[in-house]
Amino acid sequence: MSDMKVKDLAGTVGITAERLVDQLNEAGIKVSQPDDLITEEQKQTLLQFLQQRHGKSADGASVTPKKITLKRKSVSEIKLAGPTRAGKSVSVEVRKKRTYIKRSETEEAAAAAELLKQKEAEDAAAEAAKLQQQELEAQQQRERLMEQEAADREAAAVAAAIEAEKQAAEEARLAAEEEQRALAEEAKAAAEEPPAKTQKSQNQEPALTASQLAHKKLEEADAKRRAANLARIDAEKALEARRKAREEEEALEKAREEAKQAAAEVQAKEQKAERQKEGDARVHAKDKPAKRGKFQRDDEFERKELHVSEGKTGRRKKKKGVSQPRGAVRDTAGEHGFSMPTAPVVREVSVPETISVSDLAQRMSVKAAEVIKALMGLGTMATINQVLDQDTAVIVVEEMGHVAKPTQDNEVELALTVSDEDLGELKSRAPVVTVMGHVDHGKTSLLDYIRRTKVTTGEAGGITQHIGAYKVETSRGEIAFLDTPGHAAFTEMRSRGAKVTDIVVLVVAADDGVMPQTIEAIQHAKAAESILIVAVNKMDKPDANPDRVKQELVNHEVIPEDWGGDVQFVPVSALTGQGIDDLLDAISLQAEIMELTAPVEGPANGTVIEARLDKGRGTVVTVLVQKGTLKKGDIVVVGQEYGRVRALFDENGQQLEQAGPSTPVELLGLSSTPAAGDELQVAPDERTAREISYFRQTRAREMKMAQQQAAKLDDMFNKMEAGDVKTLNVVIKADVHGSAEAVSQGLQKLSTDLVQVRVIASGVGGINETDAQLAAASDAILIGFNVRADNTARKVIAEKGLDVQYFSIIYDLLDVVTKAMTGMLEPVYKDEIIGLARVDDVFRSPKFGDIAGCLVLEGMVKRNNPIRVLRDNVVIFEGELESLRRFKDDVNEVSAGTECGIGVRNYKDVKPGDQIEVFERVLMKPTL
Known part of the structure; x- marks a missing residue:
């Protein structure tokens, strides 16, 4: 691009x-x-x-992400005390940065040290914040002391002003009395000595001076009194202002206490109303049944953040003939409406393993848009219905200020857990032997001889398509055998067989040696930690070479006992019966050494070997009981399915009432076909089994949705790069689940960069109308493996013209699908050079234009074939010939070593030394 x-x-x-x-x-x-x-x-x-x-x-x-960093910032306000700082506050901003790092075990010590350092830093920061708070409180205390001292000084000033005013008033009174006394004395003196005017006039000036002095003192005293009065008034005003400020502060503090008390009372009323409402709801629930389709979860629709304020409420008028429900009494003492919460509500949110965005928002009592916004802030694009994993959901909950509580979804499955006290006494059990090996090495024939039945006659193409489970009674005790297919497509089936087995019998043909599926069987046996016994089969053939088998197995770390190893090698022949007794002896001896035991009493536990859908009997499941006793009528949970055991059958079709450990049985009664390899458990009752089945189905569906959502972005970019890729859609139906799984995996492995095989659906049972409609809608081909279409499906197939293919051998199925994929490829053309001519000269002709005189060097120049003009071995023009002449005659072809004249159509820049290459396009057969 x-x-x-x-x-x-x-x-x-x-x-x-x-x-x-x-x-x-x-x-x-x-x-x-x-x-x-x-x-x-x-x-x-x-x-x-x-x-x-x-x-x-x-x-x-x-x-898994290696590192996640979360940043948080919180802002709080601290209100300052004192009348002069009323309404003022200090903003305190706290920033936190937390980094989550996934480390290996070798980094645990360093991580612990780093975590300790971070904790010490956080403690230091907390200590610093505490010291800062203490310093702020000390500063506030100092300010309160200073204000108190100022108030005391003002009170003292008022008292001093009052005292000064009193003193000034006393001085003015004394000055007025002195002035009156002086005037009286002067009048008396004038009355007693009237003749002596000359001497009186002489002495008059001192008397007037004394009067004036007394009057002056009186005026000064009045001035002091007025000044003292003004000072007293100012001091009283300041004292009154401080008293009012103190009263306002006390009123504000009292209002806060009243608000807190009112909030506590309202909360108590709400809790009382909720308890009364819950009690009434329980009473109503007992009186009449609940309505269908209406339910409410415990952790949803909480309204704790709403606080009812006091005042009048808008009570509805009671309608005539309509009685109000119990518990609906509302408090009419408060004001109608709601008040906003004074602090953010922090909730404890339970987070399961998977949860959708809408459910997570509902549990936090926020809008889904807020959760989506938080996810975008973390670099994740999500929708309201997208499913989140537990780690992501926990980060989102903590980012939004709530407390996350991770929970395990499998709590409902704890009902199936059986304690050791419930299990009976351990008793000896039969060994479970799995027969493995390459295709056509004689595994089923070996079991056929042991069971004295003809199992191979019923197998398609002479190979085993399913896992067979048989319990054989021998002279040395009972042995449970599992026969696994040997074809490469059934690797998963062989893997399941090895996981439930005690001893693995590896069958190797003495005339064929070690093959690819033999190596895979060895790997599965080692992964399952099972004891390995090698049965060298086909010893009756003249070209049998057991030493070659031993040599090849040694290369894969399978060493015989006679070569110093620990693996028993038993030469056998499935046709003549040679060595069969020795093989059974080896199995019995190994089982005695292993001392295999299992509890017989108690609820059963087993593993699904195979499952199929029978038209007459429904779902038929082959189960190997591993411990306990499976009884007819038990309620069982198998993977995502559940049901009651309606019948039990052994490998011969005989009904059983119960099955103990190491017993393979077929059971009927499940709701649908489980997957091979699922665990069978006995449930205490049908309700518990149904809940566990529903839970497992929901979990599988949510996990599938989460995986699809995570792959959308990658798929988009891959499609942008890949361009146009052909897709072959198929719908697969098989007789058993294991075959359907093996066919699906085999077809998907055929996918290439040019053609992709897409399995639209895969199931167990015959082809029905739904399968045909699905194939028609998706333009897919129908593949039936050991199954056929019913009458309704055949009508749909005929009407829609669908392609239906029936198979019983997987070789043929893979070959046919490969041919179909090849037919979808675009035609491929290859340019094959058939001639090369060299331009020696160019002739100018007024009638024909430029004519190149050429010598044919290789091959043949044909007139109707396309050409290329090369200059210095570089293509400069591609087109076709306009004329090809030999002397004056037009010819259709010119052989090597012959000169000719060539006219190139729509090109006039041919020069001597150029080469004209003649080629033809050949259709090639497309291949994958």
């Missing part, structure tokens, strides 16, 4: 151009505007950056 603009890529991806520019810059690609061009390498860099951000490795595999 060539270079393209950022805005064009944003339109293709489905995001805004600005967002894509930011992502490119975050990825280290310098882009400034949407019109800039980006190259293919920059697209790959962006894709790798987005994959790492979303938890994907470079190759597309899902990995």
Whole structure:
């Protein structure tokens, strides 16, 4: 793909151009505007950056994020005390940064040390904040003391002003009395000595001076009194202002206490109303049944953040003839309405293993848009119905200020857990022997001889398509045998057989040696930690070479006992019976050494070997009981299915009432076909079994949705790079679950870069109308493996013209599908050079134009074939011939070593020294 603009890529991806520019810059690609061009390498860099951000490795595999950093910021206010600072507050901002790092075991010590350092730093910060708070409280205490001292000084000033005023008033009174006394004395003196005017006039000046002095003192005393009065008034005003400020502060503090008390009373009323409402609801629930379709979860629809304020309520008028429900009495003492919470509500949110965005928002009592916004802040794009994993949900809950409580979804499955006290006494049990090996090495024939039945006659193509489970009674005790298919497509089936077995009998043909499926069987046996016994079969053939088998197995770490190893080698022949007794002796001896035991009493536990859908009997499941006793009528849970055991059958079709450990049985009664390898457990009752089955189905569906959502972004970029890829849709139906699984995996492995095989659906049972309709809607081919279509499905197939293929051998199925995939490929043409001519000279003709005089060097030049003009071995023109002449005659072809004249159509720049290459396009058969 060539270079393209950022805005064009944003339109293709489905995001805004600005967002894509930011992502490119975050990825280290310098882009400034949407019109800039980006190259293919920059697209790959962006894709790798987005994959790492979303938890994907470079190759597309899902990995756990190595490092997650969370940043938090909280702002709180501290109100200052005192009348002069009323209404003022100090904002305290606390910033926290927390980093979660996934470390290996070798880094645990360093991580612990680093965590200790961080904790010490946090403790130091907390201690510093505490010291700061203490310092602030000390500062407030000092301010209160200073204010108290100022108030005391003002009170003292008022008292001093009052005292000064009193003193000034006393001085004025004394001055007035002195003035009156002086005037009286002067009048008396004038009355007693009237003749002596001359002497009186002489002495008059001192008397007037004394009067004036007394009057002056009186005026000064009045001035002091007025000044003292003004000072007293000012001091009283200041004291009154401080008293009012103190009263306002006390009133504000009292109002706060009353508000807290009112809030506590309202909360107590709400709790009382909720308890009364719950009691009434329980009473109503007992009186009449609940309505269908209406339910409420315990952790949903909480209204704890709403506080009813006091005052009048808008009570509804009671309608005539309509009685109000019990518990609906409302408090009419308060004001109608709600008050906002004074503090954010912190909830404890239970987070299961998977949860949708809408459910998570509902549990936190917030809108889903807020959760989506938080996810976008963490770099995750999500929708309201998207399913989140537990780790992501916990981070979102903590980011939004709540407390996350991770829970395990399998709590409901604890009812199936059986304690050791419930199990009976351990008793000896029969060994479980799995027969493995390559196809056509004689595994089923060996069991056929042991069971004295003809199992191989009923197998299609002479190979085993299913896992067979048989319990054989021998002279040395009972032995449970599991026969596994040997074809490569049944690797998963062989793997399940090895996981439930005690001893593995590896059958190797003495005339064929070790084959690919033999090596796989050895690997499965080692992975299951099972004891291995090698049965060298077909010893009756003349070209049998057991030493070759031993030599080849030694290369795979399977060493015989006679060569110093620990693996028993038993030469046998399934046709003549040679060595069969020795093989049974080896199995019995090994079982005695292993001392195999299992509890017989108590609820049964087993593993599904195979499951199929029978038209007459329904779901038939082959189960190997491993411990306990499975009885007819038990309620069992098998994987995602449950049911009651209606019947038990052994390998011969005989009904059983119960089955003990190491017993393979077929049971009827499950709701649907489980997957091979699922665990069978006995439930205490049908209700518990149904709940566990529903829970497992829901969990599987949610996990599938989560995986699909995570793969959408990768699929989008992969489709952009891959271009047009052909897809072959198939719908598979098989007789048993294991065969359907093996066929699906075999077909998916056929996918290439040119043609992809897509399994639309895979199931057990015959082809029905639903399968045919699905194949018609998805343009798929129907594949029936050991099953056929019913009458209704055949009508739909005929009407729609669907392609239906029936198979009983997997070889033929894979070959036919491979041919169908090849037919979907586009035709491939190959250019084959048939001639080469050299231009020696160019002739100018007014009638024919430029004619190149050429010598044919190789092959043959044909007039009707396309050509290429080469100059210095570089193609400069591709077209066709206009004329080919030999002397004056037009010819159709010219052989090597012959001169000719060539006219090139629509090209006039042929020069001497050029070469004219003649080729033809040959249709090639397309291959995968």
